[in-house]
Amino acid sequence: MNFDDLKNEWNAETIAETNISADMLSIKQAHTPIDIIRKKMKHEFFYQVVALIIMAIVPYLFNFSAQMKLVYLAFYSITCGFTTYYFIKFFRFYKNSCDMSMDSRKSILWFFYEMKLNIELYKALTYIVAFIWVGFISVYLLLEKTSVVNKILAKLSPTYILLNCFITILIIGAITELWAWFYYGKYLKRVKKVVDELDYE
Numbered sequence: 001m002n003f004d005d006l007k008n009e010w011n012a013e014t015i016a017e018t019n020i021s022a023d024m025l026s027i028k029q030a031h032t033p034i035d036i037i038r039k040k041m042k043h044e045f046f047y048q049v050v051a052l053i054i055m056a057i058v059p060y061l062f063n064f065s066a067q068m069k070l071v072y073l074a075f076y077s078i079t080c081g082f083t084t085y086y087f088i089k090f091f092r093f094y095k096n097s098c099d100m101s102m103d104s105r106k107s108i109l110w111f112f113y114e115m116k117l118n119i120e121l122y123k124a125l126t127y128i129v130a131f132i133w134v135g136f137i138s139v140y141l142l143l144e145k146t147s148v149v150n151k152i153l154a155k156l157s158p159t160y161i162l163l164n165c166f167i168t169i170l171i172i173g174a175i176t177e178l179w180a181w182f183y184y185g186k187y188l189k190r191v192k193k194v195v196d197e198l199d200y201e
Contacts, residue, residue: 032190034187037191040187044183045094055076056076068144071136082125083125089121112195115188119184119185123180126176126180127172127176
């Protein structure tokens, strides 16, 4: 093997090492947002458990009637059912993300797409729970505050009521989207940037 061949081989190895180093740097950059997301997931789990515990004592704090306690229990059970389904999915993803190897592009891609799916599930759960409790408030007002509700309805037109319902839905949607973005989305965007850089390379 002559000197020119050795020189070409040496240059090829140097370029390969540079590419590997750039890839590894990108992967290391993904660690920080992934670690932040996992930490937030852990906090989110405990916040939701505490919220469910507090919700369980609401009828006693507000002295609901026996009839309303049964109605509340029905709505609370439905909420717990949906939340449990989400918790199972959430926990499996969190556990798998802790066990994965964080030194490969494939792992980062898996985390990105799975987290994206979990954010959509998170938003869906928020919509479901919000509408369950809007439904409960409606039932509560109709059963416990009938005279007050009748007086209000007598003064309001159907168009005004429908408009208020529409605005309520928009507000719930906006809050859900903004919260999901603030809590998880902006960090996932940083992971996406790393994924795009790795795809480009």
